[in-house]
Amino acid sequence: MELTSPTDFAKDIVQSVQDYSLLAGRSLANLFRHPRYFADMMQQADLIGVGSLPIVVLTGTFTGAVLALNSAHTLERFGSLSLIGQLVSVGMVTELGPVLTGLMVAGRNSSGMASELGSMVVTEQIDAMRALGTDPTKKLITPRVISTIFMLFFLTIISDFVGLIGGGIVSSLMFGMDWHQYWSSAWQTLKFQDVFTGLLKPVLFGFIIATVGCYYGISARGGTQGVGRATTQAVVASSVLIIAVDFFATRLILSIFGYR
Amino acid sequence: MAAPPTAVENRLRTTEQIQSPVIAFEDVSIAFEANSVLEDISFHLNRGETKAIFGIAGSGKSTILKLAMGLVKPDSGRIDVLGNDITQMREEDLFELRRQIGMVFQESALFDSLTVRENVAFRLMEEHQISEEEIERRVRESLRFVELERTVDMFPSELSGGMRRRVAIARAIVTRPEILLYDSPTGGLDPVTSTTIIELIVKQRDVYKTSSLLVSHRLQDAFVMASHYFDRDKGRMLPLPPGARGDVPMTFLILRQGKIIFDGDIHELAHSKDEYIREYIS
Numbered sequence A: 001m002e003l004t005s006p007t008d009f010a011k012d013i014v015q016s017v018q019d020y021s022l023l024a025g026r027s028l029a030n031l032f033r034h035p036r037y038f039a040d041m042m043q044q045a046d047l048i049g050v051g052s053l054p055i056v057v058l059t060g061t062f063t064g065a066v067l068a069l070n071s072a073h074t075l076e077r078f079g080s081l082s083l084i085g086q087l088v089s090v091g092m093v094t095e096l097g098p099v100l101t102g103l104m105v106a107g108r109n110s111s112g113m114a115s116e117l118g119s120m121v122v123t124e125q126i127d128a129m130r131a132l133g134t135d136p137t138k139k140l141i142t143p144r145v146i147s148t149i150f151m152l153f154f155l156t157i158i159s160d161f162v163g164l165i166g167g168g169i170v171s172s173l174m175f176g177m178d179w180h181q182y183w184s185s186a187w188q189t190l191k192f193q194d195v196f197t198g199l200l201k202p203v204l205f206g207f208i209i210a211t212v213g214c215y216y217g218i219s220a221r222g223g224t225q226g227v228g229r230a231t232t233q234a235v236v237a238s239s240v241l242i243i244a245v246d247f248f249a250t251r252l253i254l255s256i257f258g259y260r
Numbered sequence B: 001m002a003a004p005p006t007a008v009e010n011r012l013r014t015t016e017q018i019q020s021p022v023i024a025f026e027d028v029s030i031a032f033e034a035n036s037v038l039e040d041i042s043f044h045l046n047r048g049e050t051k052a053i054f055g056i057a058g059s060g061k062s063t064i065l066k067l068a069m070g071l072v073k074p075d076s077g078r079i080d081v082l083g084n085d086i087t088q089m090r091e092e093d094l095f096e097l098r099r100q101i102g103m104v105f106q107e108s109a110l111f112d113s114l115t116v117r118e119n120v121a122f123r124l125m126e127e128h129q130i131s132e133e134e135i136e137r138r139v140r141e142s143l144r145f146v147e148l149e150r151t152v153d154m155f156p157s158e159l160s161g162g163m164r165r166r167v168a169i170a171r172a173i174v175t176r177p178e179i180l181l182y183d184s185p186t187g188g189l190d191p192v193t194s195t196t197i198i199e200l201i202v203k204q205r206d207v208y209k210t211s212s213l214l215v216s217h218r219l220q221d222a223f224v225m226a227s228h229y230f231d232r233d234k235g236r237m238l239p240l241p242p243g244a245r246g247d248v249p250m251t252f253l254i255l256r257q258g259k260i261i262f263d264g265d266i267h268e269l270a271h272s273k274d275e276y277i278r279e280y281i282s
């Protein structure tokens, strides 16, 4: 491995951040420019949404279930098992639903985008597209970003919902709670602030997943190995970013709405 | 499009339009990191002319085509394409210009997740105004031109290298661009397939009067192009009559160590005194 001087290293980082920001900005700005690629958007939406549905349903259900399981033990000790519905619903909707769905989709689609675009770069297909007069950021990146945001939003709602069901099953079957009581306390405890947090996060995460995946793909260098590296980096970077942004977004929303 | 082009016609055409180059490089230099690839090169491509570019591997031939397409930016110098200084243009504005240019990449660069039909139709579909039937008709016509009509529903990975090269040509010519850039269209192909491709290029030159830059590894191919014309009545390439050799709009450009060491027609090439060129053409 070649040694790079600290200044070169810093320059590289600044350059990458700048390139990423440009790509991310352009991916949204393209929405306001012609042509728009609805067919490609639909195709991506299908790939991301329908393709991710099974894993999102599975992780959502089990997360809700394990959340109920864990909290039930603690709550039982204080004799307040009836709070279980509220705990599961707030935990799922504000935090676990968005983050876990985001991480699942990041693992599945951020890598997919990086490898697809990366292969197109190393086989000159991106250059060919530019040569044919088509802007790859419009044709390839914008549809991916928009459909990821859109699909992650709905996937998160589904994940929250099946999580609540999973929690309900555990509470009623294993702890003998009344299903109706569980369900009404789960619903009633949700405030506007929780729902807002829970729906804002997937929008941010969807944007991160798609732009990071596309960025690593588009900047892949060095053949098949380079594409492999880009794929791994995309998953790592988008996952870490999701968790970091989750913290800051939560902090920001809390400071706006105040603590519950 | 009535009479077949005669050599005399072509000669007239080239002289009268010599003042309007479609591509002009002025003192263009480019380096990749520390590796200087082209140094202050200047040349013109006139309307209707086909210019064959030669040079050893790594001499910057593909780079010249990418520069002409605006895919890479030079470090210094000016490149005019169809009257636009492309070095000053933003990427967004270049897309419009690029639609008037067709490019055949060295490794074909077909979209591997699209079928042959979708690859060839790509540009037509991007224009968003052409009807499905019209697209289908033009795709077929273009594929017939390269004799690959029966591959329409196949994927590029199911084709041979030579077939892929021909699909790439079909994709480049489907919109009848004003300029064609061919990167090693005959590289690594058998003599029969390369002759087919040479005939296609000669047809583009003589029938459709397309201006083109042609990167080649084999001087022989370019000699064939300079000594043949496309006979529209007979529908094939024929040798020029003796005495009219070189009367087609065909020129040669040789690169060496980042410089142009030769730029001229076949007669000038045959009479060059330069040692390197003599060795190259022998």
Ligand SMILES: Nc1ncnc2c1ncn2[C@@H]1O[C@H](COP(=O)(O)OP(=O)(O)OP(=O)(O)O)[C@@H](O)[C@H]1O
Pocket: B032, B035, B037, B055, B056, B057, B058, B059, B060, B061, B062, B063, B064, B106
């Ligand atoms: N994207 C790039 N990054 C770094 N170096 C490059 C890049 N593209 C080309 N080069 C370098 O520029 C030089 C010229 O490359 P180019 O592809 O133009 O050669 P060529 O004449 O087409 O060769 P060949 O006959 O093998 O196709 C080579 O030394 C190559 O290493």
Ligand SMILES: [Mg+2]
Pocket: B061, B062, B063, B106, B183
């Ligand atoms: Mg080359």
